[in-house]
Amino acid sequence: MNKLLRNMALTSLFVLPxxxxxxxxxxxxxxxxxxxxxxxxxxxxxxxxxxxxxxKVYFVQTADIDMAGVTEYHAISGHNGxxxxxxxxxxxxxxxxxxxxADHPANNPQSTCYCxxxxxxxxxWIKNLGVIDAKVETxxxxxxxxxxxxxxxxxxxxxxxVYVTGSVTGTGGYTGxxxxxxGNEVTFTNCYFxxxxxxxxxxxxxxxxxxxxxxxxxSYVAGSVAGADESAKTALVASSDKNNIAxxxxxxxxxxxxxDNAFIGCTATGDVDIATAENKAALVAKVKSWxxxxxxxxxxxxxxxxxxxxxxxxxxxxxxxxxxxxxxxPEALAIAYKxxxxxxxKVYFVQTADIDMAGVTEYHSISGHNGxxxxxxxxxxxxxxxxxxxxADHPANNPQSTCYCxxxxxxxxxWIKNLGVIDAKVETxxxxxxxxxxxxxxxxxxxxxxxVYVTGSVTGTGGYTGxxxxxxGNEVTLTNCYFxxxxxxxxxxxxxxxxxxxxxxxxxSYVAGTVAGADESAKIALVASSDKNNIAxxxxxxxxxxxxxDNAFIGCTATGDVDIATEKNKKxxxxxxxxxxxxxxxxxxxxxxxxxxxENAVDGIVDIIEDNSANNAPAEYYNLQGVKVxxxxxxxxxxxxxxxxxKEYIR
Numbered sequence: 001m002n003k004l005l006r007n008m009a010l011t012s013l014f015v016l017p018x019x020x021x022x023x024x025x026x027x028x029x030x031x032x033x034x035x036x037x038x039x040x041x042x043x044x045x046x047x048x049x050x051x052x053x054x055x056k057v058y059f060v061q062t063a064d065i066d067m068a069g070v071t072e073y074h075a076i077s078g079h080n081g082x083x084x085x086x087x088x089x090x091x092x093x094x095x096x097x098x099x100x101x102a103d104h105p106a107n108n109p110q111s112t113c114y115c116x117x118x119x120x121x122x123x124x125w126i127k128n129l130g131v132i133d134a135k136v137e138t139x140x141x142x143x144x145x146x147x148x149x150x151x152x153x154x155x156x157x158x159x160x161x162v163y164v165t166g167s168v169t170g171t172g173g174y175t176g177x178x179x180x181x182x183g184n185e186v187t188f189t190n191c192y193f194x195x196x197x198x199x200x201x202x203x204x205x206x207x208x209x210x211x212x213x214x215x216x217x218x219s220y221v222a223g224s225v226a227g228a229d230e231s232a233k234t235a236l237v238a239s240s241d242k243n244n245i246a247x248x249x250x251x252x253x254x255x256x257x258x259x260d261n262a263f264i265g266c267t268a269t270g271d272v273d274i275a276t277a278e279n280k281a282a283l284v285a286k287v288k289s290w291x292x293x294x295x296x297x298x299x300x301x302x303x304x305x306x307x308x309x310x311x312x313x314x315x316x317x318x319x320x321x322x323x324x325x326x327x328x329x330p331e332a333l334a335i336a337y338k339x340x341x342x343x344x345x346k347v348y349f350v351q352t353a354d355i356d357m358a359g360v361t362e363y364h365s366i367s368g369h370n371g372x373x374x375x376x377x378x379x380x381x382x383x384x385x386x387x388x389x390x391x392a393d394h395p396a397n398n399p400q401s402t403c404y405c406x407x408x409x410x411x412x413x414x415w416i417k418n419l420g421v422i423d424a425k426v427e428t429x430x431x432x433x434x435x436x437x438x439x440x441x442x443x444x445x446x447x448x449x450x451x452v453y454v455t456g457s458v459t460g461t462g463g464y465t466g467x468x469x470x471x472x473g474n475e476v477t478l479t480n481c482y483f484x485x486x487x488x489x490x491x492x493x494x495x496x497x498x499x500x501x502x503x504x505x506x507x508x509s510y511v512a513g514t515v516a517g518a519d520e521s522a523k524i525a526l527v528a529s530s531d532k533n534n535i536a537x538x539x540x541x542x543x544x545x546x547x548x549x550d551n552a553f554i555g556c557t558a559t560g561d562v563d564i565a566t567e568k569n570k571k572x573x574x575x576x577x578x579x580x581x582x583x584x585x586x587x588x589x590x591x592x593x594x595x596x597x598x599e600n601a602v603d604g605i606v607d608i609i610e611d612n613s614a615n616n617a618p619a620e621y622y623n624l625q626g627v628k629v630x631x632x633x634x635x636x637x638x639x640x641x642x643x644x645x646x647k648e649y650i651r
Contacts, residue, residue: 025049027060031088034058040067043096047074047120054084056124061091066098073101075120075147083121083151091129091162093307099144099166100135117141121148123155123184126162130308134166134195141180142170142199143208150184150212157182160189161292161307165300167196171228175199176208176238177221189217190292194300200228205256207238210266213246214238218290222255222302233264236274240265247272251290253283255302296332315339317350321378324348330360333386337364337410342372351381351419356388363391365410365437373411373441381419381452383597389434389456390425409436413445413474416452420598424456424485431470432460432489433498440474440502447472450479451582453595457486461518465489466498466528467511479507480582484590490518492554495546497528500556503536504528508580512545512592523554526564530555537562541580543573545592602627617641 025042027035029049037043037059050057059076067073077087101116116138119126126145134144141147144164150157164178174180177193186207193206202209205221216237227234236256238247242265249270254262262274275283287303288295297304297311304311313331317323319339327333327349340347349366357363367377391406406428409416416435424434431437434454440447454468464470467483476497483496492499495511517524526546528537532555539560544552552564565573577593578585587594587601594601603622621629622638629637632650639648 027058029057029059031056031058034060034088034090037061037065038063040065040070043067043118044070044073046076047079050077050079050085050087052078052083052085054086056086056088058088059090061089061094061096061129064095064097067096067100068098071100071102073099074115075117076122077119078121078148078151079115083123083148083155086124086155087119087122087126088124089119089122089126089129091127093128093130093161093309095130095132095310096134097132098134099131103138117143117145117147117180119146121151122146123150123157125158125160127158127160128307129162130305130310131162131164131166132310134164134168136167137169137171139170139172140174141172141208142168142175143177143179143181144168144193145178147180149179149182149186155183156185156187158187158189159191160187161305162191163194163299163305163308164192165194168198170199170203170208173199173201174208175202176204177206177223177225179207181209181211182207182214182238183211185213185215187215187217188219190290190305191219192221192302192305194222194302196223197225198228199226199232199234201232202239202241203227203232203234204238204264205236205254205259210238210240210245210247211242213248214266216247216249216252216270216272218251218287218292220253220255220287220302222300224258225256226258234259234261235264235266236262238263238266253287255280255283296328317348319347319349321346321348324350324378324380327351327355328353330355330357333357333408334360334363336366337369340367340369340375340377342368342375344374346376346378346414348378349380351379351384351386354385354387357386357390358388361390361392364405365407366412367409368411368438368441369405373413373438373445376414376445377409377412377416378414379409379412379416379419381417383418383420383451383599385420385422385600386424387422388424389421393428407431407433407435407437407470409439411438411441412436413440413447415448415450417448417450418597419452420595420600421452421454421456422600424454424458426457427459427461429460429462430464431462431498432458432465433467433469433471434458434483435468437470439469439472439476445473446475446477448477448479449481450477451595451597452481453484453589453598454482455484455590458488460489460493460498463489463491464498465492466494467496467513467515469497471499471501472497472504473501475503475505477505477507478509480580480595481509482511482592482595484512484592486513487515488518489516489524490522492523492529492531493517494525494528494554495544495549500528500530500535500537501532503538504556506537506539506542508541508577508582510543510545510577510592512590514548515546516548524549524551525554525556526552527558528553528556543577545570545573 247268537558
């Protein structure tokens with residue numbers, strides 16, 4: 001059965017025909033059982049389910065849809081020359097991407113086909129939908145959502161929580177970002193269009209030709225709008241071939257460029273703002289204050305809706321000491337580098353939440369991404385953590401590279417404090433380290449690291465590999481810090497620092513784990529190695545628990561309080577670290593002393609008292625790593641009853 005006969009059947013019966021179609025839609029088109037749009041095929045076939053008679057037809061989109069390569073398309077409404085059907089389309093916070101249909105042969109100024117828009121001639125409502133990178137090119141009535149919105153008696157249209165990006169080109173009249181023409185009343189609520197609009201006559205960033213009232217509620221338009229010649233009626237928002245079309249604005253911002261007028265043939269009342277270079281930032285902030293928009297996320301450089309999963313984080317704050325940039329998510333940490341110019345300025349960051357970087361592989365170090373390292377970075381973790389940091393190595397990250405994408409801070413100077421990094425996995429060529437590749441690079445670019453701990457693994461296939469830093473260029477001070485993990489490299493490998501090139505000061509800190517080199521020629525040190533001679537290391541309390549190397553330092557001259565732990569004195573050394581003020585005398589993390597602020601630390605029992613006596617106190621069970629066990633299974637446990645501690649086997 002051909003499509004004409006299908007439409008005749010729909011017109012007469014108003015029910016889904018019994019014949020099969022290329023993608024038969026699930027559902028009945030009612031409010032309670034809407035047609036389901038699950039794929040590009042479903043979207044292409046939806047027009048067959050609209051008769052054009054005065055009925056209501058409901059659709060629900062259940063997945064993101066990619067229309068790449070789909071050129072044969074019919075708009076959902078108006079294909080048969082009848083526009084009385086009301087379309088109710090709920091995108092359910094899904095997207096339609098790469099919508100770029102071929103222009104229909106019949107789509108000329110006299111045509112009623114309007115095949116090159118998604119909805120054609122809609123009335124009813126469209127909501128909760130994103131259209132990404134659309135490309136609409138046609139003659140008459142060009143718009144991404146519709147060619148003619150709200151056609152017919154009382155055929156009003158409401159568009160809510162919808163965004164569209166892309167380009168619209170009309171070689172004839174009536175070209176707009178969302179609609180070519182609005183025939184009856186149209187209301188936009190929490191919507192935006194961001195893209196380019198080019199037409200011949202009656203061109204608007206939102207609506208090409210308005211023929212009835214438009215209501216704008218907390219919406220905006222951005223991009224560019226242009227007409228083919230000087231005679232074109234070109235407006236930032238909407239143009240009209242009538243006079244005094246009413247536009248009621250309850251919050252609207254036009255960021256468009258390319259036209260002198262916000263409206264042509266319209267009379268706008270209410271809250272309308274036109275952005276300029278001077279007030280753009282203030283108006284972006286205004287849009288972000290609207291309830292439906294997100295203060296922390298953007299898309300294509302402008303505010304994103306709350307529900308947009310493809311929006312990207314934007315840092316709050318000004319980067320000053322009084323108003324630092326806020327790091328509160330993986331997205332925020334991943335884009336922090338964009339806020340560092342590399343010039344000789346101070347940039348402040350504050351982390352306000354624990355951040356899990358699991359699955360985040362594309363990462364740029366905060367400093368040094370642009371080849372300039374003069375900016376001073378001041379990062380306060382506020383006793384929060386970054387876990388599962390494991391970025392993919394950058395193609396340019398070779399021995400000659402200045403990218404250093406695989407460390408958190410890259411090439412930092414200034415200070416880093418009150419931060420924990422858990423289970424990091426750093427693998428790269430040159431300059432491998434969890435915190436930085438090259439610390440303190442540049443004139444007087446000193447770095448202080450305080451109340452920071454790092455656990456995980458670092459692997460460098462080239463030179464200069466350390467647990468915290470691949471290389472320290474200028475003076476670096478470590479205070480109340482520790483690294484606990486494994487370090488493996490090729491040459492100049494250290495438990496803390498792979499290559500030291502200037503003075504290091506270590507205050508009440510320790511390193512634990514293993515350190516190893518690729519071959520016997522590697523310069524491997526428990527703490528730090530250097531390609532220079534007699535690099536000064538001043539230690540005011542330092543313990544090395546590392547294993548796998550014979551030397552604590554190579555190319556360095558250490559003075560002060562440095563202890564190297566052995567199997568015999570390990571307990572004594574742990575107890576010593578726990579006497580330092582910043583460390584907890586009872587808490588452990590991964591079997592070594594924890595900082596006072598660590599919430600992930602556990603009770604650590606240093607000495608086991610062999611005592612088979614018991615008292616009436618309740619028993620507390622710990623595994624052999626000192627972790628408390630609520631419901632112990634069979635096995636050996638450390639058991640505490642009151643002041644007595646025993647080692648017991650539970651059957």
